[in-house]
Amino acid sequence: MTIHLQEWKIVELNYHLKANKSDKTKYDFHVFTRKSAEDQLVISFEFVLEDADFILHGQKEFYFKTEGAFTDDWLNSDFVRINAPAIAYPYLRSFISQYTLLSGQEAVVLPAVNFVALAEEQQ
Numbered sequence: 001m002t003i004h005l006q007e008w009k010i011v012e013l014n015y016h017l018k019a020n021k022s023d024k025t026k027y028d029f030h031v032f033t034r035k036s037a038e039d040q041l042v043i044s045f046e047f048v049l050e051d052a053d054f055i056l057h058g059q060k061e062f063y064f065k066t067e068g069a070f071t072d073d074w075l076n077s078d079f080v081r082i083n084a085p086a087i088a089y090p091y092l093r094s095f096i097s098q099y100t101l102l103s104g105q106e107a108v109v110l111p112a113v114n115f116v117a118l119a120e121e122q123q
Helices: 078-102 115-122
Strands: 003-017 026-037 040-050 054-066
Touching: 003 040, 003 078, 026 078, 040 078, 054 078, 078 115
Parallel strands: none
Antiparallel strands: 003 054, 026 040, 040 054
16 A cells, blocks of 8 residues: 655644743653545644743644555554654654744754654553
């Protein structure tokens, strides 16, 4: 089966300056998958980034297109659980880095994620 990343969109984005500064940067995210059409897979990242001066949270979706319809078994495959999020995540990292820099803050570079280890933890 041939699959490619077709597009990505920001679904939600909220940025707030903090009244009280904190010393530490905190970051968390969750990955969700869904089928939006017979030939389209959506990988959705919901994220929260709390830095010394601000809180940024939102949702970014990545749309993967296939040549044909896929099965429910394929939705539980390693590609969907590991590879697709690993392909999409660098775009999220880049977006957050650019957004924080252009908002007048220091650029925040998110850590790399081992999606194989993450998938193993979730089983």
